[in-house]
Amino acid sequence: MIRERHLFGPGPSNPYPEATRALASPLLGHLDPEFLRIMDETCEMLRTVWGTTNARTLPLSATGSAGMEAAFVNTVHPGDVVVVAVNGLFGQRMTDVAARCGAEVVAVEHEWGQPVDVDRVLSAHPSPAIIAAVHAETSTGVRSDVAALGAGKGDALLLVDAVTSIAGIELRADDWGIDIGYAGTQKCLGVAPGLAPFTIDDRAFERRVEKPRSWYLDLGMLGGYVGEASAKGGQRTYHHTAPTAMVASLHAGLTRILDEGLDAVHARHQEAGDALQAGLQEMGLELFAAEGSRLPELTTVKVPDGVDSAAVRKELLERFDLEIGAGAGAYAASVWRIGLMGRNARPDAVLLVLAALKDVLGR
Template sequence: MALSDRILMGPGPCNPYPDAVAALGRPMLGHLDPEFLGILDETNDRLREVWKTSNRLTFPVSATGSAGMEICLVNVIEPGDAVVIGVNGVFGGRMVEVAERCGADVTRVDFEWGQPVDPEQLLDAHPNPKLIGVVHAETSTGVRSEIGELGANKGDALLLVDCVTSLGGIPVEIDEWGVDLAYSGTQKCLGVAPGLAPVTVSERARQFIVARPRSWYLDLNLISKYVDGEGARAYHHTAPISMIFSLHAGLGAVLDEGLENAWERHETCGRRLREGLTDLGFELFAVEGHRLPELTTVTVPDGVDDAVVRSRLLSDYGIEIGGGLGAYAGKVWRIGCMGHTARLRNVELLLAALTQLV
């Protein structure tokens, strides 16, 4: 069977950091082995550094990013709770869907795709919501929204932020911004394989955790007795050991480089990519001032066949880029430079290949 070696420039997964790949093969340990628990504690410490938080309840959920969204909602939302959610792309829409399944009474505030959410409109949408939810970096559009203003003016509401495509790639400041609940994925700017959802929960949000959430697998009361560094560890479920080894190593690579340096590397790649694509005649999709360096979106020019070009990029160059979602399928490309993929050599190669193909 083929063992293709792709350059992954879609909306994630990226190519993982070599250290993260190597750690996957580390000898297996039991989930109650003191050595493994030490690695888990250290992973959570590293996550706190990357999240810029002192939240004690900070750990990787044993499932992918969308389970991070679900764990944040299912633990604090009870049927009938008022929730305000900003929607400027697919993942805001997903948050509405998940909140509704938790029984929330959702006020959905829509914004044009390609635009950020407007904090003021979100804050005005309901007099006293239990929770305000928003996506920091919309993976469907390549747009960054401002979080700090929401945190500063949220009042008694809990602020939930989707950081799947932002964490590790652009500044995320959980404590400074006043974020109560946030989740991410390992396969984007953290440069690790998909499979875990780092989450962080403020002490204030912990007061709102319901006694018996609808989900047992995602029950933070039970999970915190295992992941929490102090006291005896109570078994809840068997941790995904190898993936945690890998996250531990991937975070090590990011922190060895320096988080700010990693942001700068993503920024440099994004700038060059936007410039190169514009030179090739592409129009940028996300509004200026809110463009993610780690995920560039462009409209597919007239006369360029979306499927043909993406397929030839894959077959002739081994490069994956992403197509549009929803109404923008066939009309938009999403080009990621995340994690280990965020290297100028990859940007230059992609631009060279596109020069041949379009």
């Protein structure tokens, strides 16, 4: 029996039907002119959702976490100072990934649930090579002010995790001074997990590591196949076999999003998130993320005293085929994460998740 789940956790979300259909389309080879057209259009649409004109904007052939690795492995020279704003699990992970690349990491720790303190991050070191932060912390449901980091970055490169923000809330890589950005397909883009939309500007590319520790994620080599080559209309060099079905699916998801209009898609996420957060508070539940910094697409809510977090999630899954997420890290048992992302940012999804929670909690 095939289970049909409502994927209302921190991701993956249920894909757009267009994206699912494309997954099952006849497969193309990675050097087929027809596929290269799909790849080029995908890169172009990614530029729109990133808010960038970077030639080197492409879907990496792995999940969002590999995007993080690609960001650091291509730009951190051994001994480089990397200031990382840590206000959740993914900021923490950045410190681990950067350290493996040989960085001297300066972690600026924050209380989880709070946005990044821009002044503290910008004054953490006099001359960092890279300043890194998470735009939308998937672990806490918090939005941080990336534009302010960009305005104050000085000579440093700004490296941003946009896994949970892309196509969900405003994201303007060029205007905000993002030099290196990575994302995932399985959240607000409404596509299955498996690709990492990535962008890097000329400034960062010129400072890149010539021969990074990773062959698979070496942007200099990847540029021969997508991004650079397509922008120049040049010859394609085979690097690795692109996951063609996943790219076709991303193409379909992006087409759907841009047909609807990026502003309309953002507004839909905002409305769904506002309605969900209002409804949860009406039920007497307390939100976890700091007021004023709450993501609409991913809501964190405190588990009421005396309630078994895992038992509630299990009951939601078994009775209603409805998945919500546990908290992350130290908040695993005390916070729930509810995502209404991509296709799921809709009024009926809000009603359903509120009704299901009411039922299970007996409120």
